[in-house]
Amino acid sequence: MPIFEYECKDCGFISGHLVMKPSDRRKLACRDCGGKKIRKIMSRFASHKSEGQRLDEFKPSDARGDTFYKDDRNIGLWAQKRAQQMGLDLGDSFKETLEKGRSRKILDNL
Ligand SMILES: [Zn+2]
Incomplete structure (x- = not known):
């Protein structure tokens, strides 16, 4: 499944999002604060x-x-x-x- 991780630029919350097509990317928002300024991350943080x-x-x-x-x-x-x-x-x-x-x-x- 194409699940990518995104980090919120406002609060730093990292959430996994399912992105099937380019238009999905535009609908993504931070699950913690609802912010739209999120960026895809490749490496994982911390231990969990x-x-x-x-x-x-x-x-x-x-x-x-x-x-x-x-x-x-x-x-x-x-x-x-x-x-x-x-x-x-x-x-x-x-x-x-x-x-x-x-x-x-x-x-x-x-
Ligand atoms: Zn956020």
Whole structure:
């Protein structure tokens, strides 16, 4: 899947975005502050994986132990993966809910 990471120039938030065609790029906005000044990044920051990477590597069929469920960043990952496989767009409100649920853990890692 063509998921690229973009860094917000206003707040520094990094989010993974699905970009299928050039017109998708123009609709992208920061998931944290909604800013439109975002730039594509190639290298990854810090130690935690991006949402896009986690989603790519995540396999719903894998056994999920306690550590998976204790990691807040995995909240909603299964639903996202299923939607991705089915080609569904869960919409911005779903993503917002996910980000809120995960944000505490993400902040801990900064
Ligand atoms: Zn931002």
